[in-house]
Amino acid sequence: MDEFIKNILYIDLSRKKFWVEDRRKLFEEYLGGVGVASKILLEECPKNADPLGPENVIIFAVGPLNGLFPIASKTVACFKSPLTKSYGESHAGGRSAIAIRQAGYGAIVIKGASDTPVYVAVHGKNVLFRDASALWGLRNSITVGRVLREIEGGAGVRTIMRIGVAGENLVSYASVNTETYRHFGRLGLGAVFGSKKLKALIVSGKMTIPVSNSKKYRELYDKIYTTSIKSTLMKKYHDLGTASNIIPLNTINALPTKNLKESSFEYAENISGERLAEKYLGRRVACAHCPIACIHLASLREPYITEPYFYKTTMISYDHELLYALGSMIGVSNTEGALKLIDEVEKWGVDAMMTGTVLAWMTEAYEKGIIGENETLGLRLEWGSVEAYIKAIEYIVRRVNEFYKTASEGLDALASRYGGEEFALSYGGNGMPGYHTGPGAHITYLTGARHSHLDSAGYSLDQETLKGKQLSGKEISEKLYHEESWRQILSSLVVCFFSRGIYTPEIVCETLNILDYSFNEKELKRLGEKILRNKNDFKEREGFNMLNQKFPKRIFETPTPFGNLNEESLYESVKEFYKILKEHT
Numbered sequence: 001m002d003e004f005i006k007n008i009l010y011i012d013l014s015r016k017k018f019w020v021e022d023r024r025k026l027f028e029e030y031l032g033g034v035g036v037a038s039k040i041l042l043e044e045c046p047k048n049a050d051p052l053g054p055e056n057v058i059i060f061a062v063g064p065l066n067g068l069f070p071i072a073s074k075t076v077a078c079f080k081s082p083l084t085k086s087y088g089e090s091h092a093g094g095r096s097a098i099a100i101r102q103a104g105y106g107a108i109v110i111k112g113a114s115d116t117p118v119y120v121a122v123h124g125k126n127v128l129f130r131d132a133s134a135l136w137g138l139r140n141s142i143t144v145g146r147v148l149r150e151i152e153g154g155a156g157v158r159t160i161m162r163i164g165v166a167g168e169n170l171v172s173y174a175s176v177n178t179e180t181y182r183h184f185g186r187l188g189l190g191a192v193f194g195s196k197k198l199k200a201l202i203v204s205g206k207m208t209i210p211v212s213n214s215k216k217y218r219e220l221y222d223k224i225y226t227t228s229i230k231s232t233l234m235k236k237y238h239d240l241g242t243a244s245n246i247i248p249l250n251t252i253n254a255l256p257t258k259n260l261k262e263s264s265f266e267y268a269e270n271i272s273g274e275r276l277a278e279k280y281l282g283r284r285v286a287c288a289h290c291p292i293a294c295i296h297l298a299s300l301r302e303p304y305i306t307e308p309y310f311y312k313t314t315m316i317s318y319d320h321e322l323l324y325a326l327g328s329m330i331g332v333s334n335t336e337g338a339l340k341l342i343d344e345v346e347k348w349g350v351d352a353m354m355t356g357t358v359l360a361w362m363t364e365a366y367e368k369g370i371i372g373e374n375e376t377l378g379l380r381l382e383w384g385s386v387e388a389y390i391k392a393i394e395y396i397v398r399r400v401n402e403f404y405k406t407a408s409e410g411l412d413a414l415a416s417r418y419g420g421e422e423f424a425l426s427y428g429g430n431g432m433p434g435y436h437t438g439p440g441a442h443i444t445y446l447t448g449a450r451h452s453h454l455d456s457a458g459y460s461l462d463q464e465t466l467k468g469k470q471l472s473g474k475e476i477s478e479k480l481y482h483e484e485s486w487r488q489i490l491s492s493l494v495v496c497f498f499s500r501g502i503y504t505p506e507i508v509c510e511t512l513n514i515l516d517y518s519f520n521e522k523e524l525k526r527l528g529e530k531i532l533r534n535k536n537d538f539k540e541r542e543g544f545n546m547l548n549q550k551f552p553k554r555i556f557e558t559p560t561p562f563g564n565l566n567e568e569s570l571y572e573s574v575k576e577f578y579k580i581l582k583e584h585t
Helices: 024-030 033-044 096-102 141-152 189-195 214-230 232-239 241-251 273-279 320-325 335-348 352-368 386-398 402-407 411-418 439-447 458-467 473-493 505-514 521-541 567-583
Strands: 007-012 017-022 058-061 075-080 087-092 107-111 118-123 126-131 157-162 176-178 182-184 198-205 281-285 295-303 311-318
Touching: 024 033, 033 058, 033 075, 033 087, 033 107, 033 473, 033 521, 058 189, 075 096, 075 189, 087 176, 087 189, 087 521, 096 157, 096 198, 107 198, 118 141, 141 157, 141 176, 141 198, 141 335, 176 189, 189 198, 214 505, 232 241, 241 273, 241 295, 241 320, 273 281, 273 295, 273 335, 281 311, 295 335, 311 320, 311 335, 320 335, 320 352, 335 352, 335 386, 352 386, 352 411, 386 402, 402 411, 439 458, 439 473, 439 567, 458 473, 473 505, 473 521, 473 567, 505 521, 521 567
Parallel strands: 007 107, 118 198
Antiparallel strands: 007 017, 058 075, 058 107, 075 087, 087 182, 118 126, 157 176, 157 198, 176 182, 281 295, 295 311
């Protein structure tokens, strides 16, 4: 293990103090990333802490593979979520992981809260607290990044994590933008930043990451690199990105449409990866140390109204989740409309998936007469109404009346206050991802530690099952449990989940051996289960009970590729998952 991943930088915003602690044993036991971050969250965040209070903590953690191996480019953030009031975890690519490692740290822990707006600049061993009053209120997080780049400069690798107005206004699903086109998107980290009056965190570093056996390291690096660039799966991410999922999901009736009233979208082709690549693709961008370049940027060219032949060109990052949430989910039928909405959530700094599911609930509630123009302030929320949605997003972020303030708190808050719980597509408080593929997907959303499609990838299991034999509820639960356990290892290293087929247990053991860790496959499996247990310990400590969670009723009404889901069977699978989790404690 290298000599600086063991170091944790602690930043106390209340006292404007910082210090470094050597936590070698913690990194030796948990590797890094989510293993370390979730353990620190248990230590540092008091029971029943207010997610928007100074006692909540933010932990950014990296892993032993960051900066050394291909596609190991993610940073993990852990915190108590203001959206779910429970365990919060979000991942972001870009340069943040490399910057943190080369600054000399394995993790950064942010405590307390400033009484005035501040940003923190970490340049290696130098930690500076800067006044951010002039940046507070700037609408566009991209502008904030541009200003901070000019002010701070910085040698080596640098990352700028910052919030928009949504974070400042404590919208419970506000995001944190990093490197312009990457985000800590899910579960409201931006609101936690805002509650601490933390406008931005800048980290830069230029230290060299040592390896003890450079010859073996280079050989293994080349092996992983070559496998990555020759992989047909990784080629998909390079060519079209995850936007390539739109057409296949639509074809099998698995694309959530109009708040899941339907599972296929008449205009799916207009928001597909193929249409975007053909008509709008401006360029591809890669995270640091990744040869794949899965980030696709659309070039949206709009004429100025008063000047002929003058155009504004905006580069907009898109992927499947954004196109689903701000496309099919709210019935937006044209490419440019979806891109404008994606750009809007980018500027304000809110999670696109959560915003899409909130807008979808609002539209159906308006359609059913549950809410009216008194609540919407005159907006006619109808499927595909792009201009009305653009205004609604602003109203949510600015919390302009009681209705939009409630909308800023999420789907559960809306359903609790106004009704319509049966069509609120919420799982443990988090909004539904873009896959209505079958039982695996929905069991993942309910049982996953962060209620994300990426927890145990049930959508992928569904698609595999469609091609093979049908699985029993118990078999589904067992497969999802083992997949989520293994993903704790990948997100402790920290590698991108897109590379999960490349970073097999055998390859992971090889990388760790070269870096002087002594794990075998069996030990890694046990560690993954231990980390998953730690996450659920935090949730249970905060009052979460998996067996009290409910599936949205709508999912049983709209057919999947397997037909209509069986409610009793899904709940039995949840019980089975929880039983397996307890047995492996």
